[in-house]
Amino acid sequence: MKKVTDNNFINGQQPQLLLKRPLTILCLAIISSYFLLAAFVYVAELTRWNPRFTQWDKKVGAEYESPNGKNILGTDYLGRSVLRKTIYGAKVSLTVALFASFIGIIIAVPLGALAGFYHGIVDDIVVWLCTTLTSIPYILLILAFALVLKDKSLDLTWLGLGQIPLAGIPAVCIALGFTGWVGICRLVRAEVIKQKQLDYARTARSFGCSNFRILFRHILPNLYHILIVSFSIRFVYYIHAEVILSFLGLGVKNAPSWGTMIDLARQDLTKGCWWEMTSATVALFVISLAINIFGDTLRDTLNPKFIRLQRIKYKVTYER
Amino acid sequence: MSAYIARRLFFMVPTIFGIMLITFLLFNVIGGDVTDEYAGKFADKQTRDEIRSRLGLDKPLFFSRDSQFLNHLKRAVTFNFGRARDRQKISEKFLNHVGFSLALTIPMLLGTALISISLALMAAYRRNGILDCLVVFFCIAAMSVPFLSFILFGQYFLAYKWGLFPVYFWPDLNPISYLALPILIGIVAGLGPNIRFYRSVFLEEFTKDYVRTAFAKGLSPAKVLFTHVLKNAMVPIITRIVFSIPYLFLGSLLLERFFGIPGLGHLIVDAVSSRDYQLLNAVVYISAVLIAVFTLIADMCYLIVDPRISLEKSY
Numbered sequence: 001m002k003k004v005t006d007n008n009f010i011n012g013q014q015p016q017l018l019l020k021r022p023l024t025i026l027c028l029a030i031i032s033s034y035f036l037l038a039a040f041v042y043v044a045e046l047t048r049w050n051p052r053f054t055q056w057d058k059k060v061g062a063e064y065e066s067p068n069g070k071n072i073l074g075t076d077y078l079g080r081s082v083l084r085k086t087i088y089g090a091k092v093s094l095t096v097a098l099f100a101s102f103i104g105i106i107i108a109v110p111l112g113a114l115a116g117f118y119h120g121i122v123d124d125i126v127v128w129l130c131t132t133l134t135s136i137p138y139i140l141l142i143l144a145f146a147l148v149l150k151d152k153s154l155d156l157t158w159l160g161l162g163q164i165p166l167a168g169i170p171a172v173c174i175a176l177g178f179t180g181w182v183g184i185c186r187l188v189r190a191e192v193i194k195q196k197q198l199d200y201a202r203t204a205r206s207f208g209c210s211n212f213r214i215l216f217r218h219i220l221p222n223l224y225h226i227l228i229v230s231f232s233i234r235f236v237y238y239i240h241a242e243v244i245l246s247f248l249g250l251g252v253k254n255a256p257s258w259g260t261m262i263d264l265a266r267q268d269l270t271k272g273c274w275w276e277m278t279s280a281t282v283a284l285f286v287i288s289l290a291i292n293i294f295g296d297t298l299r300d301t302l303n304p305k306f307i308r309l310q311r312i313k314y315k316v317t318y319e320r
Numbered sequence: 321m322s323a324y325i326a327r328r329l330f331f332m333v334p335t336i337f338g339i340m341l342i343t344f345l346l347f348n349v350i351g352g353d354v355t356d357e358y359a360g361k362f363a364d365k366q367t368r369d370e371i372r373s374r375l376g377l378d379k380p381l382f383f384s385r386d387s388q389f390l391n392h393l394k395r396a397v398t399f400n401f402g403r404a405r406d407r408q409k410i411s412e413k414f415l416n417h418v419g420f421s422l423a424l425t426i427p428m429l430l431g432t433a434l435i436s437i438s439l440a441l442m443a444a445y446r447r448n449g450i451l452d453c454l455v456v457f458f459c460i461a462a463m464s465v466p467f468l469s470f471i472l473f474g475q476y477f478l479a480y481k482w483g484l485f486p487v488y489f490w491p492d493l494n495p496i497s498y499l500a501l502p503i504l505i506g507i508v509a510g511l512g513p514n515i516r517f518y519r520s521v522f523l524e525e526f527t528k529d530y531v532r533t534a535f536a537k538g539l540s541p542a543k544v545l546f547t548h549v550l551k552n553a554m555v556p557i558i559t560r561i562v563f564s565i566p567y568l569f570l571g572s573l574l575l576e577r578f579f580g581i582p583g584l585g586h587l588i589v590d591a592v593s594s595r596d597y598q599l600l601n602a603v604v605y606i607s608a609v610l611i612a613v614f615t616l617i618a619d620m621c622y623l624i625v626d627p628r629i630s631l632e633k634s635y
Contacts, residue, residue, distance in 0.1 A: 132338030148351040288464035
């Protein structure tokens, strides 16, 4: 019988498993093309190079022009190209979702790791914070955060940065990030509690490693699969949450995002203009679908439970 | 049992204190002074001072016998939240609006649970079959469409274009007619995540030995599915349903807003656009308390469904 070790599955088999599925590769291609598009818009803005399709605020035709040869996706109520707005919206929406996810992970991972590693008061405080935040309905919490941050500014004069206005993208990122970390924190905490009793962590301790080193150099790298999977789940969630915030008037200002485009449909639809919200919905749908499928595949291949099932299956076939 | 409940109630105290703290930090400290907004552009100093003292914003934040924080705690503990921005009592507002929310959300919950449990059971039974693949694909696709688009397209096509339902709430209409479309949209949008959840629950049950034994005994699939698997999968199902009960009171922000149904969701959206911190504070606090209570009820329900669970040991 071939010896099947943990290593085979964590380092050898899984990435191959992942890349052997054509659907997964397609999803990965879609996700990366969206990100490339967003990055391209960023580069074009930073270098002051204004290619035509990033000039979303330029009038290109009559108001409410339906999709035609010149403007493929039609125009909005000011005669601006919907295609350009959709492309620019990719930048705004992806930025919001990405930063919100990062803020969430930055808060969740250290808190969860410390709570799981040290018992006692740290654990109690973190668990209390998590229970408190989960007992507030999520949508209300986001709303409350976004509302109170709406026109605040962060006073960083003591850092020499001056007043940083929080309106628009930063407020939305902070509202989403500060409310969405609890789930990841709990996962990390539970996993750290499990991992710190495993042999490798005990070995590291017997070698005289400090707590800090064991936690951040040995245990945390073993949690990457949890982080990747929850990152992909949260990411889709944040893109969708941005739409709801835009509808409530708490979203991104002065720039088109997919949320504001869908929100505009409230006035547009009565005038028969369906193309603006359709293109934003389709753009959002495609990337959500791609990330959802990709995240599922990731979860299936990285999930320890699934690995265990696989191992049993392999054993049987080898023994036969 | 009663000792367990007492202990759980005791553990609820820090959670509820935490909720009070967070709402206070959000609305009083970060949110800050809303007097300018309430008073309008051309208000004189006297009006502003009046509004400020009415809202209690002229008192110190902490560290005083009459501080804002203590008043906040007092209001929360006695469930006496004072008046909203339009001077109506918040408790009255709640009672007037919560009925509409429940009329919308209870059928939504029941419909979603019924359809998704039965579909998920079938999909898990014929796993990797055509039905299963279709259901899974439908779920992922439905989860990828933003909720707002569901509502907009549903309202535009079903109500406005084809005239199957009334477009907007009207008090003289029969409640069933104006609630039908929002309920339908809510069910369709809620199917995706629910089917996926129940399907994974059932899939896990199907790998267990008792299912094989039941089939080996020669029981019919219907009997195995409905009396064996469904019964054993009751714990996660009940958890999910009981946990969603507190959200029923909140209604649905978007659905109520779009169809003009005057429920709590509508109230919340209005409070957001008028910066009515008093009302939002009350809504957040009450729903959080409801959630804490229903978490306890969910734990109680386990006892009824699954006699293997013993509360004394599990805690």
